[in-house]
Amino acid sequence: MRDTSFCSVSCALILIFCLTFSSAFSKTVPLRIVSVNGTLSEILVGLGLESQIVGVDITSTYPPSLEKLPKIGHNRNISSEGILALNPDVIVTSDQSMMSANVLKQLNSSGKKVVTFKQEYSEEGTVNLIREMGSYFNAKPQAEKMIKSLKSDLAKLPKTTTPKKLLFIYARGTGTLMVSGKNTSLDKMFTLIGHKNAVTDFTDFKPLTSESLLAANPDVLVLFSSGLESVDGIDGLLKVPGVAYTNAGKNRKIVSMDGQFLTGFGPRLGKAAAELAQKVK
Template identity: 30%
Template sequence: MAPTRVNPHRRALLRATATLAAGTALPAFAAAPPRAPRLVTVGGGITEVVYALGAQDLLVGTDTTSLYPAAALDTPKVGYLRQLSAEGLLALRPDTVIAPGDAGPPVVLDQLRSAGVTVDLIESSHDWGEVRRKVQAVGRAASTARAAQNLLVALDAQWDQALRRVRAHAGPPPRVLFVLAHGGSPMVAGEATAAHALIGFAGARNAVSGFRGYRPMTAEAMAAAAPDAILTTTQGLDAIGGEAAFWRRPELPLTPAWRRRDSGRALVHLDALELLGFGPRLPRVVGELHQRLVAA
C-alpha cells in the first residue's frame, strides 16, 4: 500500500502540538528594539551637555545660540530661543524639547505640549545649580542617567577646584564692568544677569549696581562705575573693529580701566556662549577669568 502523504503545514502543526504537550516552550519572537528618543535643545549650554554626554545622535534640532561644539552648527535650526515656531519644531517630530525658562513664546510651548511633546524648561538661576539641572534634564530625555551622573561627579569636582582657587586669593576684588555690544548701542550688565554672576564667581565685583538686567552705556554711568577692567564678548569686540576701536569710545577715558589699557588686564574677552551659556565649560571659564582679571 502506498504511504500516506502528510501536508507539510499539517506536519509543522503536529510538531508544535507535540512540543507543547512535552512542556517545551517554543522559541520566542525577538521584541522590536525601542525607538531612540528624538531631542531638540534650545540654548547653547543645554546643547553642549548633549555633546558632553555623547548623545548627539539623538539631536534632531537646535536653536541659533547652539554654536558649540562645531558639529552643532550643522544641526537643523529652529530659530532664536525666544522666537520659536511651533510648525518648525513639530516638523522635526521631537519627543522632548529642552529649553531655558525664558524660551518662548509661551503659546508655542503650549502648542508643543498639546501635540504630545515633552517640554522641559530649565530655570535660569545663574548659579551652579543651573548647570546641574541641564545635565540632569538631558540625562532623563536621552535615557543616559548613569552617564549624566558620572558627568556631574566630574563637573562638581572641577567647580569645587575653581572656587577654591578664587577663595585662596587674598587681594581686594577689582571692579569689573561687563559690556554687551553685539549690535546697536553698547549695554552694561546689572544685577540678575549671567554676567553679574560670572564676575562674582571669578572673585571680582560688578562695577555697577542698583538695577537689574541691562542698561545703555553712558558717559555718566561709566564715570560713576569707575571699572578697573572691562569684560566683553569676542563677537562684540569683532563687531566694532577690535580692541583699538573699542578704546576709542568717548566714555572710556573717564575710567581707571582706560588708564590701564596697555597692561593686558584692562580688557578681557571670551566667546559669548562660553561666557554666558552656563554649560559644562563654566568651571574652566571661572578659573580663566579669575586668572586674567584678579590673580594676574
C-alpha cells in the first residue's frame, strides 16, 4: 500500500516537472519569422516580435531598425531559396503580395508554415489586419494598442470642403511612368482624405500618356519621393509631355511622400493620411 502511494506521488511529481519544463522551453524558443510585406513587418514590430524577425523584403523600411536584417528581395524577384536559407518557422505574406505563384507553391511544399493575411485598403481593413495578426501571434493587447492609436490619428483628419482631383504617377525615370487607377491603395488613400482620383476609367495601373494626362487634368500630382527623384525633381517632371499643361503643372502642385508610408495601410495609416492631406491643401 505504501509502495503504491509512493509510486503515485512520484509519477505525479514527474508529470508536473515535465509539463513545467515543456512550458518553459516553449517560451524560451522564439519563432523565426520571415516577412514578405512591409506592412506586415511593421505590425510584427508593433506586436513586440521584432527580435523574432530573421528576414524581410525590401519594402520593410519601418521602423529603420529593420534595415539591418537580411533582405529577401521585392515582389516577383523574391525566390523561395532566399527565404528558406533563413530557416524560418513562419513565413508571413499578404493576399496583396505580388510574389509569384510558383514561389508560393515552393514555400508551401517546403514544410514551412506559410501564413497569408488578408489586406484591404481601408480603415476597417487595416484594423482587421492588425487584429488578425495579433490573434495569430498571441499578442492581442499589443494589437489593440496599435488600433487605438490608429483610430485616434484618423479621428483628427480635417474635413475636406473642396475635393481636388489627385493623380498618382509611379515613376522609375522618365522611361517608366504609370498612373494609378481605381481600387489601388492610392485611390483608396485619396478617398480617405476626402479628395478624388483624377482617373476613374480603369483599375490598377496603366502607362502615362500625354493625352490621358490632359484629359484627367489633375489639380495635384502625387509621387513617391524616390519616383520624383528619378525624374530629376519637379522641374524634370514638368518636362514630361503634357504635365506642364495640367492644373497641377501650371501651379507646380506636385507632392511626394515615402512610398511605404503612403501606401502601406498599416499602423501609421492615420499619420500618412494627415501628411498627404496637409500637402495637397
